[in-house]
Amino acid sequence: MNILQALFFPPEQPGGVSSMVPYIQERFNRAGWSMELFSLPKRVRNKGQEEVYFETFDAAEFVGNPIVDKYLQTYRDYVWWTRMRIKRSYDMIHAHHPIAALVMKQLFPDTPIVMTIHSSFERELILNGRIQEGSVEHRFLTSLYRELELKVDQLLTVSESFRQYMTPYLDHPDNVIVIPNGFDEKRFRPIAHDNQVTQFITVCRLVPAKGLDILLRACAKLKQQGHPFVLHIIGDGPIRAELEQLAVELDLYDEIIFYGYMLHPEEFMPFFDVFVLPSRAESFGSVFAEAALCLLALVGTNVGGIGEQIENEVNGLLVPPEDVDALAEAMEKTIVDPSYRYNLARAAWDKAKRVYSLTRVVSQLKEVYVSLSPHPLEDEDQ
Structure with a gap:
């Protein structure tokens, strides 16, 4: 054929x-x-x-x-x-x-x-x-x-x-x-690592639909509560300058790294701990499955295909869209309890290998x- x-x-x-x-x-x-x-x-x-x-x-x-x-x-x-x-x-x-x-x-x-x-x-x-x-x-x-x-x-x-x-x-x-x-499993290879400070990563186009303004505000709450972390943002788009300015206003610029566009982020992703993306809508949310195959814990919003991929507190954490407090609380759970974070990541990896x-x-x-x-x-x- x-x-x-x-x-x-x-x-x-x-x-x-x-x-x-x-x-x-x-x-x-x-x-x-x-x-x-x-x-x-x-x-x-x-x-x-x-x-x-x-x-x-x-x-x-x-x-x-x-x-x-x-x-x-x-x-x-x-x-x-x-x-x-x-x-x-x-x-x-x-x-x-x-x-x-x-x-x-x-x-x-x-x-x-x-x-x-x-x-x-x-x-x-x-x-x-x-x-x-x-x-x-x-x-x-x-x-x-x-x-x-x-x-x-x-x-x-x-x-x-x-x-x-x-x-x-x-x-x-x-x-x-x-x-x-579906995703070719050979492209995604979990790598053993031990980060002393929790490393969050998000990969997306920098547009309002991805909810990165909510993510930055949740990060500000984590910093105010004394939780150490780094957020790595991979991607580019029309609101990058606006997000960088918001990071400065929220006193977060030392905790956030903007990388811009990257052709193969799956080669970079396994070195981090938690994938987080508070999208306002997603038809499927391919990057969640990709992150799961890299053995990352998942934090996302209960919208569209994300809610079909993540069962809350089983293979990831789901929060309502636009909810800064709920997102900060979910991210906090992955910071304070590395064993809990690993169990979420392992369950996400198992499902992604089986279903996607x-x-x-x-x-x-x-x-x-x-x-x-x-x-x-x-x-x-x-």
Whole structure:
């Protein structure tokens, strides 16, 4: 079976799609399946000229809004690039972005299309303060769910909570298959270490949706209570300067290290003790599973896929979003009792190895691909 994995931009950054799809490709190719990756280069801008049409809604009523116009132009660019670059047929196309899925179905209508919805662009924009719920942009982006439901042959998503999020925008949400993300265990190697001071780490894009302002305020409470710690922040983004200034205002600059963007944080992560990220929303939260595979204790907010990964006080600690006091209390527990912290980390590692293995994802995807394939496999073991 010849399969194309259609991404949005190239898989250059860690986390989510980027940390999973290339390893899926490697596993399938090793098993004798032919799998290729395709994406839109970031240098391609304003090349496409074709009109964009949707069957379930009229895009004309949204035209003129800057975010919508940029989205539609990116759609045109994806059409232009795909027409120019893809000169062969595939038995199956698995898309990982709405634009990729809709363009592939437009250009290859007879090819089965699988679409994994990994996250919500509209929710990210709302949490980052760029749009309002119910706005033109919000209505346009949520209209795409029903368009995808009509066009593609199978919708997948990464958590039960995100399937519930999509339910109001779909006619048949029960048809969506949930396949949580998986990770190549060989990339994550716990390392024995003994830090005299508790080392917290967070890895994310520095945007309001990740709740890092809450994290810094929780750290300030820990310092006021006399608890020694260091917080390592890996990632970059538009609010980095704002967070650095907040650290200074909270008298935390000596306790916090801002590293900026790092290509392979999983090589760095095993040397720390606790992964903490108080996100305001997460479809899955891949970095929690990655941290668990590095044998770190987990502290997160009870939102989206994080709440499906962490059972509170069993394999991590869950706190409500926006709650500085609850977050500080959870972090304090991991500081004062290293044995408790290790037991949480060990339980998280056990679950991640069992539930979020790449082997499990590959097996589930094979079932989906075979069920939609017009050409049954000659060798069922492949």
